[in-house]
Amino acid sequence: MTSAPVAVEIQDLKKSYGFKPILRGIDLQVRAGERVALLGANGAGKTTLLRILACLAKPSAGSVHLYGWNCARDVQEVRRLIGFVGHQSYLYEELTARENLEFFARMYSVPEGRERALTWLNRVGLEKYARERVGTFSRGQLQRLSWARALLHQPDLLLLDEPDTGLDQQGLVLIDKLLDEHIERSGSAIFITHQLERAQALSDRIVLLARGRIARRCESEETSLETLRQVYQEVVG
Numbered sequence: 001m002t003s004a005p006v007a008v009e010i011q012d013l014k015k016s017y018g019f020k021p022i023l024r025g026i027d028l029q030v031r032a033g034e035r036v037a038l039l040g041a042n043g044a045g046k047t048t049l050l051r052i053l054a055c056l057a058k059p060s061a062g063s064v065h066l067y068g069w070n071c072a073r074d075v076q077e078v079r080r081l082i083g084f085v086g087h088q089s090y091l092y093e094e095l096t097a098r099e100n101l102e103f104f105a106r107m108y109s110v111p112e113g114r115e116r117a118l119t120w121l122n123r124v125g126l127e128k129y130a131r132e133r134v135g136t137f138s139r140g141q142l143q144r145l146s147w148a149r150a151l152l153h154q155p156d157l158l159l160l161d162e163p164d165t166g167l168d169q170q171g172l173v174l175i176d177k178l179l180d181e182h183i184e185r186s187g188s189a190i191f192i193t194h195q196l197e198r199a200q201a202l203s204d205r206i207v208l209l210a211r212g213r214i215a216r217r218c219e220s221e222e223t224s225l226e227t228l229r230q231v232y233q234e235v236v237g
């Protein structure tokens, strides 16, 4: 693992909104093939951190590099490298599921984009809904399609903000499999969750954020669920 290329390099990252500091100096390195779970109380700054990595918000200070590209400067290059599942779906409600995926395939110059769009609709169990407008989709269907959108161009880094929201049991099994496959391809992932069980089971490392700082880092394999619960309680209070 240690010899794998550095996927994410965050150095002394700070972010403020007006006079309100949100991130107060984050240092984090993630290597290719690594899965990092981000935990923390509501308002700790988890989404803000992920949005900066996804080039959706700019740092106030410090630096963020993805596979050597600077997130603040090399936005086009960075966007190709990432797949993002966030609170918003970033899908077009007036287009059908298939049209949405075909649009994103064109945007990322995915070879044989139409076929790839269909393959991904199948993968996420939405083939029956290919011709339905996304505006009519349920929360779980939207989440499944967001996963397809995020993976369509085979990104190197997955950024996942509560990616299991709205999913049924089969949906959960599906996304765990998609994450496994991504990691097997030497992709890396940072995911936010409020479920300690899933954080521990699905990650290599767990990072706990509190009031805009990294309060604790744990190796998942060496940390029992019970220990994680205690650490979480200490940090979040």
Ligand SMILES: Nc1ncnc2c1ncn2[C@@H]1O[C@H](COP(=O)(O)OP(=O)(O)OP(=O)(O)O)[C@@H](O)[C@H]1O
Residues within 6 Å of the ligand: 017, 022, 040, 041, 042, 043, 044, 045, 046, 047, 048, 049
């Ligand atoms: N665009 C913005 N303008 C002003 N304040 C913001 C903005 N975005 C986020 N914040 C503030 O930053 C803080 C951290 O928000 P963030 O969404 O990063 O927290 P979080 O850890 O993801 O929380 P949650 O677990 O509730 O999703 C909050 O106090 C929030 O109000």
